Amino acid sequence: MNKLIFTFLFSTSVLFSSGFQLNEHGSRAVGFGGAFVSLANDPSTLFFNPAGLSKLSGTMIYGGGVFIMPTTSFRGISPQITEYKAKNKTYTPITFYGTTKFGDLGIGIGVNNQYGLGIDWGKEWPGKSLVTDTDLQTFFFTLGAGYSPMDNLSIGATFSLAKASFVLNRMQDFIGAANIEGETLVSLEGSDDAAAYSVGLLYELSPEIKFGLNYRSQVDFQLQGTATSDTSSSIAKTLNNFLPNEAFTADFTAPWNLHIGASYQFNPTFLISTEYQLVGWDVMDTLIADFKKVADMKIPRMYTNTGILKVGAEYDFESYQIRGGLIYDATPVPVEWIDPTLPDANRICYTAGFSTNLTENLKLDAAFMWVRGSEVKTDGKNLVDFRGRKGFEGVYNSYASVGSISLQYNL
Numbered sequence: 001m002n003k004l005i006f007t008f009l010f011s012t013s014v015l016f017s018s019g020f021q022l023n024e025h026g027s028r029a030v031g032f033g034g035a036f037v038s039l040a041n042d043p044s045t046l047f048f049n050p051a052g053l054s055k056l057s058g059t060m061i062y063g064g065g066v067f068i069m070p071t072t073s074f075r076g077i078s079p080q081i082t083e084y085k086a087k088n089k090t091y092t093p094i095t096f097y098g099t100t101k102f103g104d105l106g107i108g109i110g111v112n113n114q115y116g117l118g119i120d121w122g123k124e125w126p127g128k129s130l131v132t133d134t135d136l137q138t139f140f141f142t143l144g145a146g147y148s149p150m151d152n153l154s155i156g157a158t159f160s161l162a163k164a165s166f167v168l169n170r171m172q173d174f175i176g177a178a179n180i181e182g183e184t185l186v187s188l189e190g191s192d193d194a195a196a197y198s199v200g201l202l203y204e205l206s207p208e209i210k211f212g213l214n215y216r217s218q219v220d221f222q223l224q225g226t227a228t229s230d231t232s233s234s235i236a237k238t239l240n241n242f243l244p245n246e247a248f249t250a251d252f253t254a255p256w257n258l259h260i261g262a263s264y265q266f267n268p269t270f271l272i273s274t275e276y277q278l279v280g281w282d283v284m285d286t287l288i289a290d291f292k293k294v295a296d297m298k299i300p301r302m303y304t305n306t307g308i309l310k311v312g313a314e315y316d317f318e319s320y321q322i323r324g325g326l327i328y329d330a331t332p333v334p335v336e337w338i339d340p341t342l343p344d345a346n347r348i349c350y351t352a353g354f355s356t357n358l359t360e361n362l363k364l365d366a367a368f369m370w371v372r373g374s375e376v377k378t379d380g381k382n383l384v385d386f387r388g389r390k391g392f393e394g395v396y397n398s399y400a401s402v403g404s405i406s407l408q409y410n411l
Contacts, residue, residue, distance in 0.1 A: 020115050020136050021255065021279070023308075024066045025095050027365035027406035031353020032312030033325020035275035037261040038212030040202055042365075042408060043097035046108040046144050049214040049259070050156030051202035053099055053106030053146030062097040064365070064406025072119060072398040074340060076126065087120040095406065104148040106156075114140050115164070115219075115254050119340075123185075127340045127392055128171040132185075136166045138254075140196065152204040158197060164221050164252070165191040172229065190225025190250065208265040212275075218283050219254040249290045256280035261310075269316045277308040281332035302337055306330040312351070323367075325351040338378050343396040345373035353404075363408040373398035 026044030029036040036044070040052020043062035068091040075083040093113035100107060118135035121127065139162070146156030172186040200214040226247050261275030281303040312325030327349035338344065353367030376396045 020117050022066075022093055022114055022116055023277075024068075024093065024369070024402060024404055025112050025114075026062070027064055027353060027367045027404040028323070028355060030066070030367035030369055030402070030404045031323040031325065031351055031355075031365070032273055032314065033310045033327050033349070033351045034277075034308075035261055035263075035273040035310040035312040035325060037200075037214050037259040037275050038202070038210045038263040039271075039273055040200075040212060043099045043108060043110075044095065044406075045146075046097050046099065046110045046142060046158065047095075047112060047114075049200040049202060049212050050108070050144040050158045050198060051146045051154040051200040051212070051214075053108050053144060053156055054101075054104055054148040054154045055146070055202065056099050056106055057101060059100040059411040060098070061409045061411070062095070062099075062406060064095050064404065066093045066095075067091075067403040068093070068117065068400060069402070070117070070119075070371075070398065070400040072343060072396065074121075074125070074127070074343070074394050074396055076394045084121065084125040087122060089118070089120060091117055106146045108142075108144045108146075110140075110142045110144070112140055112142075113138055114162075118167075121340060123171060129173050129183075130170060130392060131340055132169045132171060134166070134168045136164070138162055138164045144198075146200075146202075154202040156200045156202075160196040160198075162194045162196050162219050162221075163191070164194070164223065165189075166223065166225075185230040186227065187229075188225060188227050188248070190223035190248070192221040192223045192252075194219050194221045210263045212259070212261045212263075214257075214259040216257040216259075218256040218280060221252045221254070223250045223252050224248075225250075246292050248292070253283040255283055270313070271316075272313045273311070275310040277310065278305065279308065279332065280305055284332075302334055303332045304334065306332040320354055320356040322354045323352070325349075327351070335376065335378055338376055338396065339392065340396075343376060343398065345376045345396065345398060347371055347373045361410045363410075365404075365406045365408065367404045369402040369404075371400040371402060 023034050024030050025047045028042055029044055036048040040049040043060045045052030072086040073083050075081050093116060095112045097108055097110040115138040116136055120133035123132050140160045142158050142160040144158035146154055148154045168188045170186055171183045173183045196217050196219045198214060198216040203211045229245050258278040259275060263273035265271050282305050284303040309328045314321055314323035329347040331344045331346050333344045349369050349371045351369045355365045357363050378393050
């Protein structure tokens with residue numbers, strides 16, 4: 001019994017892979033390649049740099065959504081070269097911000113999904129004992145303020161209440177249990193609330209040159225939920241005592257982020273922006289799972305801190321603006337720990353976007369991003385447990401199409 005439950009516990013760790021951080025929280029920012037920490041010139045500054053709240057004028061309402069359409073495939077090591085594709089799904093994170101200004105003080109409220117996504121491999125692929133499908137959702141409810149003590153300097157901070165929920169399903173096999181072979185579906189569902197904060201700074205060296213800095217804290221969740229097993233089959237009924245059907249807790253820490261950037265207004269029509277985002281993935285070195293009936297488990301993940309390089313540019317045609325960007329996003333996951341839940345890879349992203357005024361007070365922003373992940377081969381290196389045997393070896397390929405649309409209304 002303990003061996004089967006140990007295999008189950010170990011596999012729960014694969015839910016928390018690096019592909020779950022979302023940085024797309026405003027269509028103009030997406031079009032800029034995410035290099036927005038030094039611009040902070042629409043209500044999405046609440047997320048990208050709260051210091052910019054003091055630079056906005058009047059009262060603004062901003063809302064929109066992102067459409068993420070990932071494609072992921074897996075094939076085994078030769079001669080097992082059959083390709084398996086995850087089911088096509090569209091994920092739709094939302095953004096909503098409201099801001100207003102009182103002299104040198106700007107305040108804002110917002111709701112967005114800073115972490116999320118999932119994957120669905122189905123129940124007939126070779127890694128079904130690790131995962132069939134997962135889904136992670138978060139909602140961040142944020143209050144922030146920015147203040148300008150000097151004309152060229154602004155500071156800001158936010159506080160967020162974060163709510164997280166997740167589902168993980170996998171097929172539990174019974175190999176080695178009472179000489180019976182078979183499998184049944186096992187599910188984990190859990191949720192938790194946590195607090196988070198950010199602090200930001202915006203400095204104008206000149207009217208053309210701006211520098212931005214923003215730090216977003218790590219978020220410490222202690223997920224609480226229930227593990228359930230499908231006992232409808234005769235085999236599952238026979239081996240019901242081997243299956244997890246109990247409450248659990250699991251510590252899950254989302255990483256801290258440090259954004260440093262600069263922008264330069266070459267002339268009244270052309271703007272360029274750059275940014276470096278350092279992500280503190282080392283907080284995910286170990287997953288701790290606590291079940292009621294078995295000993296606590298401490299599972300190494302060994303993620304490393306990584307950076308994201310971003311550059312974007314915009315050209316203003318008066319009645320509309322066009323922009324484009326480029327992103328390089330390095331994976332924090334060593335090849336030894338790549339797994340099929342959200343198989344991560346180094347990514348290059350190409351972005352494009354535009355803005356136009358629909359009315360005097362209403363503005364439309366739209367953007368598109370193409371994400372290409374590098375091919376990842378785990379041949380001979382993978383350490384992810386696969387039913388008590390050697391690592392789950394194979395080759396992963398991934399790409400994604402991302403669309404974003406937002407509306408801004410000035411009261």
